[in-house]
Amino acid sequence: MLTIKIDLIAKLKNTSEFMKAYKDGDEKNVFNGKSLIFFSLSNTDLSSRYEISNFLLDKNIDVLCKNKEDETVLHVLLGQRKHDIEKTYRLCERLIEKGVNINEKDGKGQVALIYIIRLNKSDEELEQLYNLWFSQPNLDLTSKDSTGFSAIEYARKFPYRSSLIERMEKYESKRAY
Incomplete structure (x- = not known):
């Protein structure tokens, strides 16, 4: 019988299968x-994504590392196509509380806020995430990525990000003083 490694189970299987395969200490190991x-x-699988990730956070898994693409856990989470925004918000909140830097750049020089901007959701649907990001000190809206765009410039490319753009401009104008 073929045994699937715990990293692939965490990515491809449901919570029940993960819990059956999980052994204490797996959260301390590094996989690829x-x-x-x-x-x-x-x-x-959205339920499994949130359940397994929260379980690992409860086990004090290292969240301050990056992958080969220089992405943080925030980049990886926010880079997924499908989301339950309420659960994504709660997971982001936990990750930030555990020290993940919202201004950390990935290998393309993009902050996690750019990943939020790209989500296929309305500004209204993303309001909770916006509130979380804007509640953090020193939110980086202006540093450029490898293509020469900042988060605020990126948001301007999307016609459905008008309330976010307004909020970003207000935030930047307050910082200018």
Whole structure:
């Protein structure tokens, strides 16, 4: 019988299968240079993504590492296509509380806010995430990525990000003083 490694189970299987295969200490291991939470955050089964990731956070898994693409756990989570925004918000909140830097750049120089901007959701649907990001000190809206765009410039490319753009401009104008 073929045994699937715990990293692939975290990414491809449901919570029940993960819990059956999980052994104490798995959260401390590195798989192909990545913490186990990188795999659970990219699970396409939404319930399993949130349940496994929260379980690993409860086990104090290392969240301050990056993958080969220089992405943080926030980049990986927010880079997924499907989301339950309420659960994504709560997971982001936990990751930030555990010290993940919202201004950390990935290998393309993009902050996690750019990943939020790209989500296929309205500004209204993303309001909770916006509130979380804007509540953090020193939110980086202006540093450029490898293509020469900042988060605020990126938001301007999307016609459905008008309320976010207004909020970003207001935030930047307050920082100018």
